[in-house]
Amino acid sequence: MIILDTKEDYKNYINLLKSKGEIISLVPTMGNLHDGHLSLVEIAKKKSSKVITTIFINPLQFGKNEDFASYPRTMKQDIDKLKKHNCDILFAPKSKNEVFNNFDDLKNLKAGPKGNILCGKIRPGHFDGVLKVVYMLFQLTEPNLSVFGKKDFQQLYLIKQMAKKYFPKLKIISAPTIRTKNGLALSSRNLYLDKTSIRIAPLFYKILLDGIKNLKNSNNFEETIKYITANLEKNKFLVNYVSFMTTELEKLKLNTSERKILLSSVKLGQTRLIDNIEFN
Numbered sequence: 001m002i003i004l005d006t007k008e009d010y011k012n013y014i015n016l017l018k019s020k021g022e023i024i025s026l027v028p029t030m031g032n033l034h035d036g037h038l039s040l041v042e043i044a045k046k047k048s049s050k051v052i053t054t055i056f057i058n059p060l061q062f063g064k065n066e067d068f069a070s071y072p073r074t075m076k077q078d079i080d081k082l083k084k085h086n087c088d089i090l091f092a093p094k095s096k097n098e099v100f101n102n103f104d105d106l107k108n109l110k111a112g113p114k115g116n117i118l119c120g121k122i123r124p125g126h127f128d129g130v131l132k133v134v135y136m137l138f139q140l141t142e143p144n145l146s147v148f149g150k151k152d153f154q155q156l157y158l159i160k161q162m163a164k165k166y167f168p169k170l171k172i173i174s175a176p177t178i179r180t181k182n183g184l185a186l187s188s189r190n191l192y193l194d195k196t197s198i199r200i201a202p203l204f205y206k207i208l209l210d211g212i213k214n215l216k217n218s219n220n221f222e223e224t225i226k227y228i229t230a231n232l233e234k235n236k237f238l239v240n241y242v243s244f245m246t247t248e249l250e251k252l253k254l255n256t257s258e259r260k261i262l263l264s265s266v267k268l269g270q271t272r273l274i275d276n277i278e279f280n
């Protein structure tokens, strides 16, 4: 695996690959890699001839009181994992200047109304920061396709919209959420969970699944949201939101044939967990 940390080195290398007609895929991450990230590398591998993974902890997507400083940095282990999964190139920019050079271009890049609901409501500016870094990474790495996890469904949706507008030739691939055996969605932040929380955390997904069953019986969104919220609170989760929407992140009408999604964010101690389930 080739490891690069400056945009000059990266550009030289990518030009070489492009001149050979390679199909390039990009897997953007913030590191502390787990099997969820590695599943994206596997998918990318199947769909392209060269896989680039980026590791960059993007300061723009963290709020003032969030965990930018303490976000787990595990580069050595990450490199080992990527090598084992036959990643071709790791681009790990050594400073934010390697990514955000022409910052002025980004002033008008905003996530818009759908970036201000759900996670965007509890993390103001978060998705503007995400879109800025992803835009820069797309511009810099010049991929043919890029793979993102459905675990971060709102993020994936907003990236797809942004890519459609600014990078129309780029294909965005959605990857399923990888979970532990007991259902907890893998996340770099699970590392923050203490012993008690790690036992409780898998209930999050179970309670959401049970909520969908409840909806099928009640056919009433408000009642089901109350039911799920009460269940979560009973198990010590602090609920940020529980929401039923269409997969286009629009308000749901009763008895619609549109594809639906249940999205939720909770806090367990100091750790924020998010999850979602799509259904018909």
Ligand code: AMP
Binding pocket: 028, 029, 030, 031, 035, 036, 037, 039, 040, 147, 148, 149, 150, 151, 152, 175, 176, 177, 178, 179, 185, 186, 187, 188
């Ligand atoms: P992050 O490092 O948290 O920014 O995540 C990088 C990419 O990995 C994003 O596209 C995430 O949606 C994806 N990802 C994170 N957790 C999972 C998971 N459990 N299963 C699949 N993809 C994931």
